[in-house]
Amino acid sequence: MPTSATKRPGIGGRTLGLIISTTLLFAVLSLLSQSFLSSYTMFVISRQMAFYVLIALSQAFCLVVGQMSLAVGAIGSLTTIVLGLGLETWNLPAGAAVVLALGVGVLAGLLNGLLITRLKIDSFIVTLSMMFIYMGLRSGISGGSPYKVPESFRAVGQGSLLGIPYVFLLVAVLLGLVGFMFRSTVFGRRLLATGGNAAAARLSGIETGRMVVWAHVLSGAFAALAAVLWASKLGSAAPETGDDWLIVSFAVAIIGGTGLNGGVISGLGIFMGSAIFMLIKHGLVEVKANPYYANSFLGLLILLAIVIDRVRQIYSDKQKGT
């Protein structure tokens, strides 16, 4: 099992299976292609992985407290619009626009969280409604056209340090912090406990309602961060940002071992989940898989990665059992 309100120094459960699958995939790709180990390939793969990690985290924060958010993409989209308005329409300095955009993401998450806890309506319906609301706002405000961003704004999304994308470095640090938070801080532990068993957590003096709100706030913040970095990478603030995040957010988080029923998360797992997801996608292009059937291969490979994990698990249970 991944971190569940604990600090287990070893690498447990699903994560180990994912590491095996990822390593296999990596080895196969390096053998198949000379260009795979090139700096450009590593650059684009690691940067894209970083985005998947951010999107997955945005979902994982909600999953951890036993909630979900259908609005992650919509929040990303709304954030992008606000960023675009700030940069193009209001001509704000980049820093101010980014803060504003992140603020909107946080607010949107806060709103989700408050509606859920105050009205006591389940997260699915609230975030579904809010998804529609935010999506309407973004098309209403933007009319569907992208905003220009200044040249300087692109530095973070497109730049790199010793060949490693800034975005990747940033996300690696964040992921480490998030892992630490869940493993060791009172706050993170309380989030996990809320998702593990809300009644027990409440009766242990944890304000579970507040934890749920916090989870949505963090979810909003990470969605917003992903959106801002994406705009920086793309070189424009495009309203359709976030439209395909929903499935990715769940897929990467859950392949990475985040529990659908709350209380379980693994930072390393999410990292590996995004690696698997990206490597499979890249691999399919690399081997010139028939593009019409590409999705089928993607599905098969995801399934295979999880089956490898199952087999490993059954085998290790046997070892321990006898």
Next chain:
Amino acid sequence: MPTSATKRPGIGGRTLGLIISTTLLFAVLSLLSQSFLSSYTMFVISRQMAFYVLIALSQAFCLVVGQMSLAVGAIGSLTTIVLGLGLETWNLPAGAAVVLALGVGVLAGLLNGLLITRLKIDSFIVTLSMMFIYMGLRSGISGGSPYKVPESFRAVGQGSLLGIPYVFLLVAVLLGLVGFMFRSTVFGRRLLATGGNAAAARLSGIETGRMVVWAHVLSGAFAALAAVLWASKLGSAAPETGDDWLIVSFAVAIIGGTGLNGGVISGLGIFMGSAIFMLIKHGLVEVKANPYYANSFLGLLILLAIVIDRVRQIYSDKQKGT
């Protein structure tokens, strides 16, 4: 509470709130617009509702046993392709092609169910992978082109009896049967028990694994049925059928009171859920809501409908409390 407990002839919980919301919406729309009560409007609304019901049921069968299916749309899509192949490429008689297509839907559901129970992998990942696999197959096989269907095949999807679309009548009957099944048959109760508490169900001698497989089979069958009827309505078998079912399937099922954690379903609730969903969509066009913001209004109105339900619930709890 919706059906789950037995022998309660009354209309409970969420469903009542939905009926109130639907009635309100209906009244407002009739007052706002002369054309709303026209037979054509009723025709198109009721037919579209019927499709929402089918899609929601396809999801609800999985939800009821505590699972989910991300593959409902993909199964619909695959079914459509097989139908198209049958009708256009292999020149089968309409009946045979329909049976074949439904069979494929059932098989796809069966495969999902078997993978989940045999490999003991959670439904999310299995159906996610299968979604990709089925989606790849459909584009691979069809190459993206829609298939032609013979004129005669369109009768069911486009025809009506006394102004009521056949599709609606069919779905009304099916919904009644499904409701009856969950209320009064051993099979239905076993499905509900499996979702309500799998451990308890097992202790009552229910083979919960088999119930899960059955749920996915039924889910596949209903997705396939929706797809076949859609092709009949559309007058062609279009590969992109099903691409937008995922959110709709969850939204309508859950607005209709199906429990996300299993064990709770209400046929009437799903019907009302689809009515709300459709009336809101229709209403927004009817009142010429700013189309760019239409999604926002949709979200707000869904939220409002649920809030009405909450208020009713709190009020009735108070009544009971004293």
Next chain:
Amino acid sequence: MLELKGVSKRFPGVQALDGVSLMFAPGEIHALVGENGAGKSTLIKIITGLLQPDRGEVHRDGRRLRFRSYRDSLAEGIDIVSQEIEVIPESTIAENIMLDKLITRGKTGIIDWPAVHRAARACLERVGLPLPTGTVIKRLSAAHKQLVQVAKALAADARVLLLDEPTSSLTEHEVATLFGILRDLRDKGVTIIFVSHKFEEVFALCDKVSVLRDGRLVGTKSLQDLTRKELVRMMIGRDIDRAHLGRLDAERGREMLRAERLVRKGKVENASFAVRAGEILGFYGLVGAGRTELARVLIGEDRLDAGTIYVRGEKARIRSVADSLERYGIGYVSENRKEEGLLLQSPVRTNITIAVWPRIAGRIVRAVSRTKETAIAYRMIDGLDIRTRGPEQKTEDLSGGNQQKVCLSKWLAADCDILIIDEPTVGVDVGAKDQIHRLIWDLAKTRGKAIILISSDMPEIVRIANRILVFRDRRIVGEIQGVDDPAKSYAELSAAIGMHLH
């Protein structure tokens, strides 16, 4: 004749059963006792096919039984009341009882609900539970759910009936009814295996007893030739004192909590009482008397409709459990460990330390100190003798009684001035029970805590409480002072709740 031949079962890190061979005869009630974690539940699960043994065989009348699932066991006429209460929450009482034998109209698969309800009502009446069969089960208290489970097993007409602590949440009254039924069944030749930590029950009901220790069979004895003391010694290898732990002089203690005319509509009516530092105040009453509801109001989990709570002499406004814990130092040990007590998927350590995290966290980043955390966990594991592989074991894998100990240790660790303890020894073995009693008593005596003890276990409450409030129908109907003469206290308590002891 049901026979186990050399049954062994190993879980990661623990040998739950080790070569157990046992015979159970028809027409006998066979008790199975042992410390928490001795392997009783595992044994029962193996008989019913819920678990597969690593080695050994189960025979019935000379045939080897090989169950692949519980369904096969039902077909063989073997039924179980499991230790953990498992119900279908959204379903009615009737359906929960009849789920494995729903009555249909002919062979149609269509359920005849009126008939189902009728049959269920008959079962309920048998166990003396006068509730409407259409009640949704999630609304019932733990005790009522347990009775429903018992009713369900009795309805099965089983030839072999396995009861894993069926009385853990029940009071005398229901227990007496149940025993009547079980004796009837025995006389009809049913094989009954009865797991319990309550020796009064074992001696009152059973014919034979088998003792398990660390997964091994210590021996099987006829209960007629056995004294309680001998049984305890077989089980834990030492004697246990059951005498009252001694008077607590609470009169000099400060008044910590006072309730004045508390009302929670439909649950609590007009409850007034006070508890002092260094005192243990008992709440006794039949199941459903409203004690738990009162506790929930006190800790802010449920809204108070009227009345006033004073903490340390000052009027308190308790809005949430967090409030009650942080501002007023009130802790509450829930009676329902599975649903409200434990994070089952988390390690034992997390569950023990959850309420003290803020106290052992660093100042700035608020990181919980691992060293302190583990130290606390070990202290509790040793202090309460929790049988676990270590603080990192998943709580779900512990035996029922050991889970209960984890639940209690959370609040011992939290070190609250006011502690409300709801049914602390449900499913706990005699040795551990004694230990827990001493711990609670010691908290009051030497640490000056104010303790409210909610218990349906009369000997327990008489043994350690200083003063006992008796609850009936959501009201406090009496108060029993003093602890000098247990026999007198028993009589007074029974009289107060309006029943006679056997």
Next chain:
Amino acid sequence: RKKTSVEPIAWYGMMPHPYKTEVRSGVERFEQETGVRVLKVVGQQWTQDNENVNVEALSTKGHKAFSIYPGDPAGANALFAQLRGRGQIVVSYGAEPDLPTPVAFTVATDIKAAAMTAAERLIEMMGGRGRILNVLELVTDINTKKRDDGIREVVARYPGVSIIQTISDMTQVSEATVKIQSALAARMDEIDGIITTGYNPTIAAASVLTEWHRDPKRKQIRFIGIDTGETVLQAIRDGSIDATIAQNPPGHGYISCLLLQRLLDGWTPARDYQFIDAGIVVVTRDNVDSYAAEVRKITDGIAADLNAKYLRPPQ
């Protein structure tokens, strides 16, 4: 109750999208020039289902004529037939529905011809030889096949040119970015030119190539795309990419409404069904700031010939 004052013509756009905004500008031009009011409705999703729900709702309101983008070439025909059954006139714009179709006119880009033009220009830029990465957009769209066929036909004419890889199935810019990046990473030494024939991949390719060409050591990769998002035009101005194909969305809106108005006035179609090619313009650095005028000229040309070429006067 509201008084019924229904606009005679209703225009339906699939969803908020730069393409629809441009089409809408053509519709607005039509309104200004003719004084005829048009109800402009935009849907929420790019699906036939969503279109059906919205258009069916519109149909109940009694508009006489509709300008509609066919969401699914086959499926839209059922909707069109339904409207026609209610005596409402429909012109399809933006894409051609499956034939035979109940509509009398389609006003759209001839996509195969456009793809062929694009391929010709790309090969010309590549100096008549080299390897092409062919980026298609949707796999569930029959038009994708037509574009692919067009490109392959042109490539077949040049012995020194080949398609190194085809990638497809990208409904979002982000998805397109991932795939184009992966293809570029996998075959950076082989690819000489990239052609994209959908909006999202073009935006994605523009941003990927802008980044790629920022490093002067990297090999120059020729590119042509389709559509004129701001990102794309900016990349052309920068010289980061070479060219794109401008379609004529204002013309789609303007001419379709013009046709509807004529039909309402009693003009009848000259033939059962006619496809009106709204034309394209290749945009390069040379005309990046003036191509709109060229596009407008095409529109005006078609409008001038409309009565003579496509219609019969009212009896």
